[in-house]
Amino acid sequence: MKNTLVILISLSLFACEQSAPKVYQKISPDAVILAFGDSLTYGTGASGNTSYPSILSELSQHKVINAGIPGEVSQTGLRRLSKLLDQYQPELMILIHGGNDLLRRVPEQQLASNLSQMITTARERDIKVVMLGVPKPQLFLLSSAELYQQVAEEQHVPVDLETLPEILSDNGLKSDRIHPNSAGYRLMAENIYNLLVNTGALSSQ
Structure with missing residues (x-):
């Protein structure tokens, strides 16, 4: 039985304007948000001002730190995370990591452990x-690797399993096989914003 605190957000939920249960209190007006990850956070495939953290900052009216490093694997990300959290002292972290582990066939148990330790x-x-x-690298029927749902359930964190598979399945929303283009990053930012509203961390504008 899935833990009721885990929120599996999908694009269809957004389209129907259904709200998930509120699991977080609203962050403070001057709160910093840390966007932590690899090239998907950095914005590879689009110009800097169209990365998802840049667009999310406009949507949320919060400072969003882009802490994405292209090519990074989760073990390296885990080692640098503590310093970033202490430096920026965010109230909220958006975690999008593991794509390079999946590309390099790092054991999924190791990736899951690293994600759990980051949380x-x-x-x-x-x-x-x-x-x-x-999603795992494949040609058709993209879906998020199962380990993300497992980690979310174990750690009781809200997770969106649909946005990246949806974007990377649409040639009009990606710059190459594994990265969104500017339109894709905008959709990514909009869905993350909706996720934060649905969880209670943000109020809708």
């Missing part, structure tokens, strides 16, 4: 966490 590292500092699932 724990943030929670030790009372930082709220939401996560997006990343």
